[in-house]
Amino acid sequence: xxxxxxxxxxxxVHVADGRxxxxxxxxxxxxxxxxxxxxxxxGYMWKFEPGGPLSPREIEAFIVDVVGEEKARExxxxxxxxxxxxxxIARIAxxxxxxxxxxINSRVLMSDDGTPIDDGFALIDRLISWCRRHSVWVxxxxxxxxxxxxxxxxxxxxxxxxxxxxxxxxxxxxxxxxRLLAARYHDEPVVAGYDLLNEPLPNEYQFTYASELxxxxxxxxxTIREVDPHHLLIYEGSHWSTNWSIFTEVWDPNSxxxxxxxxxxxxxxxxxxxxxxxxxxxxxxxxxxxGENNLDWMxxxxxxxxxxxxxxxxxxxxxxxxxxxxxxxDAPSGWDELVAYAxxxxxxxxxxxxxxxxxxxxxxxxxxxxxxRGDVVSAVFRRxxxxxxxxxxxxxxxxxxxxxxxxxxxxxxxxxxxxxLSCGVLDDDGSPPxxxxxxxxxxxxxxxxxxxQPGDWLAYDVTTRAAAPMRVTLCLAAEPSSAATQDVSxxxxxxxxxxxxxxGGGNTWVTSGDVAAGAHRIRVAAxxxxxxxxxxxxxxxSSQPGQ
Numbered sequence: 001x002x003x004x005x006x007x008x009x010x011x012x013v014h015v016a017d018g019r020x021x022x023x024x025x026x027x028x029x030x031x032x033x034x035x036x037x038x039x040x041x042x043g044y045m046w047k048f049e050p051g052g053p054l055s056p057r058e059i060e061a062f063i064v065d066v067v068g069e070e071k072a073r074e075x076x077x078x079x080x081x082x083x084x085x086x087x088x089i090a091r092i093a094x095x096x097x098x099x100x101x102x103x104i105n106s107r108v109l110m111s112d113d114g115t116p117i118d119d120g121f122a123l124i125d126r127l128i129s130w131c132r133r134h135s136v137w138v139x140x141x142x143x144x145x146x147x148x149x150x151x152x153x154x155x156x157x158x159x160x161x162x163x164x165x166x167x168x169x170x171x172x173x174x175x176x177x178x179r180l181l182a183a184r185y186h187d188e189p190v191v192a193g194y195d196l197l198n199e200p201l202p203n204e205y206q207f208t209y210a211s212e213l214x215x216x217x218x219x220x221x222x223t224i225r226e227v228d229p230h231h232l233l234i235y236e237g238s239h240w241s242t243n244w245s246i247f248t249e250v251w252d253p254n255s256x257x258x259x260x261x262x263x264x265x266x267x268x269x270x271x272x273x274x275x276x277x278x279x280x281x282x283x284x285x286x287x288x289x290x291g292e293n294n295l296d297w298m299x300x301x302x303x304x305x306x307x308x309x310x311x312x313x314x315x316x317x318x319x320x321x322x323x324x325x326x327x328x329x330d331a332p333s334g335w336d337e338l339v340a341y342a343x344x345x346x347x348x349x350x351x352x353x354x355x356x357x358x359x360x361x362x363x364x365x366x367x368x369x370x371x372x373r374g375d376v377v378s379a380v381f382r383r384x385x386x387x388x389x390x391x392x393x394x395x396x397x398x399x400x401x402x403x404x405x406x407x408x409x410x411x412x413x414x415x416x417x418x419x420x421l422s423c424g425v426l427d428d429d430g431s432p433p434x435x436x437x438x439x440x441x442x443x444x445x446x447x448x449x450x451x452x453q454p455g456d457w458l459a460y461d462v463t464t465r466a467a468a469p470m471r472v473t474l475c476l477a478a479e480p481s482s483a484a485t486q487d488v489s490x491x492x493x494x495x496x497x498x499x500x501x502x503x504g505g506g507n508t509w510v511t512s513g514d515v516a517a518g519a520h521r522i523r524v525a526a527x528x529x530x531x532x533x534x535x536x537x538x539x540x541x542s543s544q545p546g547q
Contacts, residue, residue: 008098008135012230013192015254018282020232020311023189029311030192031381032099032139033092033326034289036316038083039123040105040143042154045319047331052342054153056105056144062342066354078362080123083318086130087367088327092317093134095326095377099192100136101288101313102127103143105156106177110146114173116180128190137192139234139313140181141288146173149200162201164216165209171216179223186228193232195258195288196220199240206238213238214246221252234258234286241288244277256311257281258288263435266301267414268308268395275308287312291380292324294436296535298379300392303461307395314380318370323439328371332360383463384470385539390450391421393458394521404456413448419458420451422532449477450533454487457525460536467514468540472497472522474507477532487527493520515540 011023022028037045043054053062064072092100108120124140131138147170148157157163164170178196185191196217201209217235224233233255237244241260259274271287278285287305291298291314298314305312318327320335334357340346349357363369378386391414394401402419410421412430423432424445432448442448450458464470472490490497490509497509524536 008137009132009189012189013137013232014230015232015256015284018278018284020256020284029306029309030099030137030286030313031097031311032101032137032313033097033317034101034103034141034313034315035084035127036103036143037319038080038103039108039120040103040154040156045316047320047335047339048342051344052339056107056156057158058153063358066338066341066349067351067358071351071355071358075358075362079365082362082365084127085367086133088317089127089130089134089136091327091367091372093136096381097314098135098137099139099313100127100131100317101139101141101195103141103198103316105144106142106146106173107144107156109180110173110177114169114176121180121184128185128188132190136190138190139192139195139288140185141195141198142174142177143198145197146170146177149197150202151205152202154199162205162209165201165205165212174216175219175223178220179227182224182228182231186230191231193234193256194224195234195236197236199236199260199289201238202240206243210238210246217246218251221255225252232256234288236260236288244274247277247281250281250283256284256286258286260289261287261301262290262292263437265413265431265434266297266304268304268416271304271308271310275310285310289313289315291315292437292439293434294324294439294441295375295379295387296389296392296442297434297436298324298376299382299386299388302380303382303392304395312380314376318365323373324376324437326373326376327367328373329361329364330369330371332357332364335361381463382461383465385537386462387535387537388460388462389448389535390458390533391448392460393417393419393450394461401459402457405453410448421448422451423448447477447534452524452526452531452533454526454528454530457523458533460522460524460538461519462522462538463519464515464517464540466540467516469513470497470511470515470520471537471539471541472509472524473502473537473539474524475534475536476507477534487529488531489525489527491523491525494523510541 014021020028041056041059043049043052043059053059063075109117128138144156145164147163147167148155149162149164151157151160151162164174200213221233233252236258241258247257257278264270274285287310316325319325320329321331322328337349338357341348404418407418407420409415413432425433427433433446470492492511497511499509502508
């Protein structure tokens with residue numbers, strides 16, 4: 001059912017009885033995308049790794065170095081005007097995302113001496129106006145707090161230390177920023193919530209300043225509630241938002257707990273600790289950052305979050321030359337010269353040459369000039385056309401997502417499902433490798449094969465955006481003989497599909513007629529022989545862009 005802006009923004013996103021609800025008290029599971037790099041640039045999104053500038057301060061200094069102060073000011077003004085525009089928000093909404101998480105650097109909103117910056121708040125106002133028109137919520141995320149909450153490049157800390165927790169002036173400025181934001185947006189239902197600190201206190205700092213983090217969260221809560229009784233408060237755990245040991249009590253009943261997940265096994269065991277804490281405290285759980293991996297991982301991970309009732313946000317929407325974000329900025333000619341110099345591997349381009357390259361880069365930020373990665377969006381929504389890894393079967397358990405007579409589960413991955421999985425390469429923890437942060441597909445020796453005995457089956461949940469016939473093609477680990485292919489059956493929503501002949505043989509099945517737009521369950525069953533399954537391709541016969 002479509003939602004009009006009036007419906008969506010008829011009230012505030014809020015929590016009641018442990019459930020996340022929209023403004024009309026309907027159950028809500030947020031599905032969004034992060035607006036990183038816009039108000040807080042990160043060097044990896046510019047291809048400056050390894051060895052180049054990573055934090056906003058370092059990137060800003062690099063731009064000054066290559067083009068001078070005056071051109072640098074012009075560059076950043078244009079960058080802020082072009083990197084995210086209404087066209088981006090319109091496409092985000094059209095693809096089915098319902099919110100954006102805006103990563104904010106405190107230096108956009110407040111000068112070093114604590115003076116508010118009107119132009120920075122105006123950028124947020126503009127984003128909210130676009131999101132109102134396209135029926136998209138906004139989560140305000142303080143990604144870089146004054147002084148730094150992480151002590152790493154991602155928070156723009158001036159000295160690479162989490163001085164938010166050691167310098168009183170930074171603490172006071174952080175509290176004042178949230179007081180200003182809450183006072184400005186206290187009556188704005190387009191704002192879904194306030195994400196108070198991104199990934200505070202990673203590594204050794206998670207233990208050193210844990211009590212200071214709890215104290216700051218409580219003080220921020222009290223400050224915001226003095227001016228804003230409405231908005232959802234979002235608290236992140238320490239250590240990249242993965243350590244939830246600080247969450248032992250409810251600081252505000254209208255709040256949500258946030259975790260992040262990258263580069264590890266996408267299975268129930270990996271997130272159960274967050275589900276358990278949320279249940280114990282009676283608060284909803286938000287996977288506020290996730291992604292940056294290959295399509296197989298993303299398909300399975302986002303299916304996992306939804307199965308556990310977790311709202312989620314894909315990180316990020318747009319970056320340079322990417323295969324892991326929906327929107328990829330194509331690098332201009334000469335960008336490699338700037339990157340080489342930034343990394344200390346090449347000579348410095350002249351100022352005129354550098355400006356031409358940067359100007360071309362700015363023009364390429366426009367959404368209409370970017371490369372759209374529809375396969376990434378299809379992966380997070382499990383939307384056809386899509387290739388699903390065999391190990392990405394559903395998370396609803398026996399007799400719903402699978403049925404086996406006997407199985408030998410893989411100890412390090414999906415071990416609580418009675419399905420036999422096999423992988424040629426295992427990490428030290430016994431799990432298959434999942435660190436594919438550049439989006440590279442699994443190598444041949446990393447393929448995970450699902451082994452089915454006669455009578456076993458696996459089920460895969462997919463969505464479609466149009467009514468049309470569905471086609472399912474299987475890739476079997478060891479290509480069986482023509483006769484053996486007859487011993488595999490495929491069903492959609494309980495109805496058997498018909499196997500068809502395709503060039504070169506193949507294992508393809510089609511529905512007898514249209515399947516409706518919406519959610520569908522595909523079941524792959526081994527009949528009279530054992531089957532080793534590596535992936536299934538799902539398409540609809542009249543596939544259109546975005547389907």
